[in-house]
Amino acid sequence: MNALLALLQREVRLAVRIGGGALIGTLFLLAVVIVVPFAIGPDLNLLRRIGPAILWIGVLLASLLALDRLFAADHEDGALDLMLMASAPLELTVAVKGAAHWLTTGLPLVVVAPLMGLFLDLDLGTGLMVAATMLAGTPALTFLGLIGAALAVALRRGGLLLPVLILPLAIPVLVFGVAASQAAIVGPVPFGTPFTILCALTLASLVLGPVAAAAALRLARE
Amino acid sequence: MSLIDLANPTRFLALVQRTLPWLAGATAAIFALGLWLGWAAPDDYQQGATVKIMFIHVPAAWLGLFCWVLMSASALGTLVWRHPLADVAAKAAAPIGAAFTLLCLVTGALWGRPMWGTYWVWDARLTSMLILFLMYLGLIALWRTVEDPSRGARAAAILILVGLINIPIVKFSVDWWNTLHQPAAVFRVGGPTIHPSLLWPLLIMALAFMLLFATLHLAAMRNEILRRRVRTLQLMRAVAQGA
Numbered sequence A: 001m002n003a004l005l006a007l008l009q010r011e012v013r014l015a016v017r018i019g020g021g022a023l024i025g026t027l028f029l030l031a032v033v034i035v036v037p038f039a040i041g042p043d044l045n046l047l048r049r050i051g052p053a054i055l056w057i058g059v060l061l062a063s064l065l066a067l068d069r070l071f072a073a074d075h076e077d078g079a080l081d082l083m084l085m086a087s088a089p090l091e092l093t094v095a096v097k098g099a100a101h102w103l104t105t106g107l108p109l110v111v112v113a114p115l116m117g118l119f120l121d122l123d124l125g126t127g128l129m130v131a132a133t134m135l136a137g138t139p140a141l142t143f144l145g146l147i148g149a150a151l152a153v154a155l156r157r158g159g160l161l162l163p164v165l166i167l168p169l170a171i172p173v174l175v176f177g178v179a180a181s182q183a184a185i186v187g188p189v190p191f192g193t194p195f196t197i198l199c200a201l202t203l204a205s206l207v208l209g210p211v212a213a214a215a216a217l218r219l220a221r222e
Numbered sequence B: 001m002s003l004i005d006l007a008n009p010t011r012f013l014a015l016v017q018r019t020l021p022w023l024a025g026a027t028a029a030i031f032a033l034g035l036w037l038g039w040a041a042p043d044d045y046q047q048g049a050t051v052k053i054m055f056i057h058v059p060a061a062w063l064g065l066f067c068w069v070l071m072s073a074s075a076l077g078t079l080v081w082r083h084p085l086a087d088v089a090a091k092a093a094a095p096i097g098a099a100f101t102l103l104c105l106v107t108g109a110l111w112g113r114p115m116w117g118t119y120w121v122w123d124a125r126l127t128s129m130l131i132l133f134l135m136y137l138g139l140i141a142l143w144r145t146v147e148d149p150s151r152g153a154r155a156a157a158i159l160i161l162v163g164l165i166n167i168p169i170v171k172f173s174v175d176w177w178n179t180l181h182q183p184a185a186v187f188r189v190g191g192p193t194i195h196p197s198l199l200w201p202l203l204i205m206a207l208a209f210m211l212l213f214a215t216l217h218l219a220a221m222r223n224e225i226l227r228r229r230v231r232t233l234q235l236m237r238a239v240a241q242g243a
Helices: A002-017 A021-040 A044-069 A072-077 A079-085 A090-119 A124-154 A161-185 A192-221 B009-040 B049-081 B084-116 B124-145 B149-181 B196-242
Strands: none
Touching: A002 A090, A021 A044, A021 A090, A044 A072, A044 A090, A044 A124, A044 A161, A072 A079, A072 A124, A079 A090, A079 A192, A090 A124, A090 A192, A124 A161, A124 A192, A124 B149, A161 A192, A161 B124, A161 B149, A192 B149, B009 B049, B009 B084, B009 B196, B049 B084, B049 B124, B049 B149, B049 B196, B084 B124, B084 B149, B084 B196, B124 B149
16 A cells, blocks of 8 residues: 555656646647637637537547556656566556546646636636536546557557547547536536446446556566 | 367368368358348338348448457457467457448448438447447557567457447447437438348348358458468578578
């Protein structure tokens, strides 16, 4: 348990002090939000209608792109070998790494999302509802992404392969994330229905992600 | 002969050599029967002759899904028992499954044009088949990026099993998404139940597709084994030349 806590501290410290993952992720989200009105025009009615979807797509892409270095840096400097040999179960180690990654890249995105929503004519209350769905949904993106990041390390390949493998898996999260946001704004579906399914997806990915990622990482050692 | 005996690729190749002509012959015969029955089947009272696209479309969809299930069984064989042929089976099945899924999508588009007036609608079933196709392509891309077959095998096996868990979730979410975004009953395919005069050709065609899959799969597995042998021989020769 101590080892896992130490690992969590290490990961968070590394992410905060170097790399600036949180800052870059939020900047990416801002860039996506700014680019969209240029593509579809400055019509505020339209932007308000598709605002939650734009925010969710931005967050999805930002979380996927941030995954690239999740295990790669540890693989290069040998820390991954230590984690593989440690007495703590690899699944838990991977889960802790995922949690740290979410704290440093997913959570900042959730925090800034309501502010980004202002650009899309979503008022602050609506933005907070969208952020609530993201709070429930982004862990699923990170933990599904763990699988892709681990496979990328095991195969010594990265780049575009990772999003190609992970995006189809992330579709349910996107569907229910946007559905819950829309339900919160316009209805007619009660907010709870898609939201609880979103939570269920997150809980399932919390189990599936670390197990599959650990299996892939064991492969990397050979 | 048990599954373990087949672990010897040479024995497997001999078995394929013996069975493949029979399988190919049976495929051709059943296809001829199925196509003839489909040709002779009556037109639908609403859709006319286009209903016959179903005889290609529906079995292709079934096979597209079946391939992933078969690959999942192979993936278990790779991860749990390290069966040497399991990986070959999965790798050989992926392009065939992708082809069946594509066939399903293309025939669906051709069917949709006269019936719905458009090649593509974001219907729940179409969309989930498209995502399945995307997952097949991702898997094939993964196989193509690794040079060492054994390393790629287990990585692909993990992804296949993750996909198996995820496919029903995707299906469920896409169903939800579609009912949320557009009212049902914009379009309705066919009548409430399928008439026996159409059901029998469909089942025969499904059997023919099944046999076609078995034939193609065994041939693809044989090719993959031979390809790996060639690769090993080339590596050995390269080593010998370098030394």
